[in-house]
Amino acid sequence: MENEKAFIQELLHPKTRDAAFGKLLQYYQKPLYYHIRSIVLDHDDADDVLQNTFIKVHTYLKDFKGESKLYSWIYRIATNESLTFLQQKNKRQGFTHSEWQEKALAKLETDVYFEGEAFQLQLQEAIARLPEKQQLVFKMKYFQEIKYEDMSEILGTSVGALKASYHHAVKKIEEFIKTN
Amino acid sequence: MNPFNLNNPPKNPSGFTAPEGYFESFSTRLQNRLEEKPPVKSISFWRKNAKTFYGMAAILVIGLGIGMLWRWEVQKEEEAHWSAIASYVSENTDLTDEHYLELIELQTTEVPVTSDTEAEALEEVLLENEALEYSITQ
Numbered sequence: 221m222e223n224e225k226a227f228i229q230e231l232l233h234p235k236t237r238d239a240a241f242g243k244l245l246q247y248y249q250k251p252l253y254y255h256i257r258s259i260v261l262d263h264d265d266a267d268d269v270l271q272n273t274f275i276k277v278h279t280y281l282k283d284f285k286g287e288s289k290l291y292s293w294i295y296r297i298a299t300n301e302s303l304t305f306l307q308q309k310n311k312r313q314g315f316t317h318s319e320w321q322e323k324a325l326a327k328l329e330t331d332v333y334f335e336g337e338a339f340q341l342q343l344q345e346a347i348a349r350l351p352e353k354q355q356l357v358f359k360m361k362y363f364q365e366i367k368y369e370d371m372s373e374i375l376g377t378s379v380g381a382l383k384a385s386y387h388h389a390v391k392k393i394e395e396f397i398k399t400n
Numbered sequence: 401m402n403p404f405n406l407n408n409p410p411k412n413p414s415g416f417t418a419p420e421g422y423f424e425s426f427s428t429r430l431q432n433r434l435e436e437k438p439p440v441k442s443i444s445f446w447r448k449n450a451k452t453f454y455g456m457a458a459i460l461v462i463g464l465g466i467g468m469l470w471r472w473e474v475q476k477e478e479e480a481h482w483s484a485i486a487s488y489v490s491e492n493t494d495l496t497d498e499h500y501l502e503l504i505e506l507q508t509t510e511v512p513v514t515s516d517t518e519a520e521a522l523e524e525v526l527l528e529n530e531a532l533e534y535s536i537t538q
């Protein structure tokens with residue numbers, strides 16, 4: 221957003237709040253959907269999480285202190301909502317994270333909202349074999365092309381650690397794809 | 401043959417898609433959910449600090465309990481102490497009941513305590529109460 225401070229003021233002011241929130245929705249809904257979808261994999265789940273994310277943004281905007289960028293704050297909410305959603309879903313269904321991932325990947329092959337070719341499916345398989353944090357870093361960098369500095373604000377991890385994490389993830393994925 | 405490189409395939413090849421018209425209808429659906437969102441429940445001061453109040457009440461009850469128990473113990477000790485004295489006195493003295501009665505009377509007799517008359521008054525009391533003089537000298 222061009223003038224973030226002014227936009228935040230619009231979001232906080234009762235007279236301009238609704239219009240500004242509509243603008244925010246238009247601006248963020250697509251990138252946030254794909255960010256969330258890359259974590260939860262299923263479209264219906266992504267839809268639930270996206271709605272919850274915007275509801276939280278709407279509810280807690282008044283508490284936004286401007287200590288981080290609005291973009292990072294919204295992405296942090298979306299990321300936390302996605303991870304919490306998965307934890308709760310797995311707890312309800314009695315799955316471990318890897319069991320859920322295996323099932324979600326199998327479902328992806330027949331998912332009408334996944335138009336990936338064989339390579340994309342193989343890439344998802346390779347990602348699923350990474351540790352959780354590396355998966356997140358890889359998805360955010362590779363699919364969303366989020367800058368390390370922004371990612372650092374979103375995940376609360378140093379830029380150096382993120383770079384190392386991404387580097388390890390790339391090596392492991394390339395290795396997996398080469399051998400499979 | 402070139403080794404496999406993640407940057408060779410086209411960028412952003414996630415393969416995920418959304419249903420047609422999904423983003424166009426999203427804001428309307430979200431608006432509906434925002435409107436039906438239950439109001440934020442306000443938690444009363446008492447409910448918010450319930451743990452503190454329960455803790456304070458528990459401390460108060462325990463404190464009172466300990467106080468009462470301590471008082472009861474002291475009272476029991478005092479009773480035992482006075483009954484021991486009474487039984488000691490009754491076993492180790494040859495005072496008769498009349499002497500006791502006179503002693504009790506003596507306790508209620510007002511003794512003047514001003515410094516000028518102190519010695520004189522004591523003398524007077526001793527003269528009037530022969531039993532007391534007897535118990536002191538025995």
